[in-house]
Amino acid sequence: MATNTHSEERAELATGVIVKPVVNAIRILRFLTASGSPERAADIARELALNPSTCFNTLRTLVAEEMLDFDPLSKTYSTGLGLAKLVEHLVTQGQRLEVVRPLMQEFAAAHHVTVTLWRRMGNERIVLVSSETSPGDLRIDMAIGQRLPMLMGASGRLFAAHLELDEARLRAAFDKIRWPRPLRFEEYRQQVADARIKGWAVDDGYFSPGILAVAAPVADRSGAIAYAVSAVTFRGQHGSDEIDKLGAALRKVAGKIGNILF
Template sequence: MSSSSTGKGAGAGVIVKPVVNAVRILRYLAQKGSPERASDIARHLSINPSTCFNILRTLVAEDVVDFNALSKTYSAGLGLARLVEQLVTQGQRVQMAQPLMHELAARHSVTVTLWRRMGEDRIVLVSSESSPTDLRIDMPAGQRLPILMGASGRLFASRMGLSEEALRRAFEEMRWARPLSFETYLREVNRARRRGWAIDDGYFAAGVVAIAAPVCDPSANMAYTISAVSIRGQRDEAEIDALGDALRDLGHRLESVLY
């Protein structure tokens, strides 16, 4: 299997040619809208005919491409439509969560963000609602963070079942905006486990306090976190506790929206 490296930009990585060709074939069949022979697909996309045929066979086996044995043609399969439908449905559910996020953002004068777990080591920002006040913190969707960083990271650390030694190793690889000892981090992880929300008081981003609560799927796995971000030093302890409780309640409400 051949591969090449782009070597450009922060998102650069290894490009696997057969995967690229598979995506090109799926895109072509979806846009074409009519069955095509393997030879025609290969010629149109400038793919080696044997390579194209093998990719098509694999896509048929994965139920994202249909094969008509009589006409020897291929077309976009039902499995591809179902996959797209699932993605659209997920996006629609995130949109349904936005009014609830906006209401909390306005009530507490914070920026409310929704983070989704991506694999074992990352979370990604999928939605953000800012306070309608003049002072606001804007956060772009698509931003990715290490799973154990920030307020959300303390929540994941409390639920991932890591040993203290494993958690310490992961902690030592993270960089913080201001000094944070592992002992303090561990206390905050344990506290998050007890009260159902977590706080990062300017350790991840200087001058910013973040509070996060879990959003669990039907199997009680934490798939999302809902977070409130504001300028550090604006709230006393009682106000922070009230915001944490409000986020925890919103997290529970979002479970019925996102699933």
């Protein structure tokens, strides 16, 4: 019972709200993973001090979602292929990000920029998952795990273009962002339109004063933008023609990254 109390306390401290069915499902998955052997519903309910009916319904749901397997002969439950695939996917993504790093390092060195890779999180945020700097140059360091509004920065123009938001929704999202450098909505909307045509986007000091960023989309197999790769440098170091070449080169790298990640 002490273990049950600690689990619930951790959930309450983390979120302020305990969603009991979710907690029960996670506890069952943990128990079966630690057990390593098939277990009957009655035994699971007893070990975890769960109501037998609640436990049975949770088990049926996990089987339906392929997180667990059910053996009708022995009437036992064990971890399923769906759970294994979920874990494998997470591990594989981390390994694939490591494979992407040399591409980012090569690009950073060749173009004297910092290269960052941002992952989309839902419909509101992006998170920095990888960053590589150019050796020997003045560096722009960015902290892994940093989160930003999804429509901010050069990558934000890409997501805005892909989502094809109508003007009212785009304006509402735009107004929520705090821009370090003043930016009119009409300018932003035009930059989104340019990104849709070119396949890459630019943020010239609006994300951070003195910083210029160029971004290209990394699409998953369905064509949705899952990541954005950015080249970050100081403003004034590249002319418009150089920025165009940088954007085109970054778009090619984004394609290679997509082939690795997906």
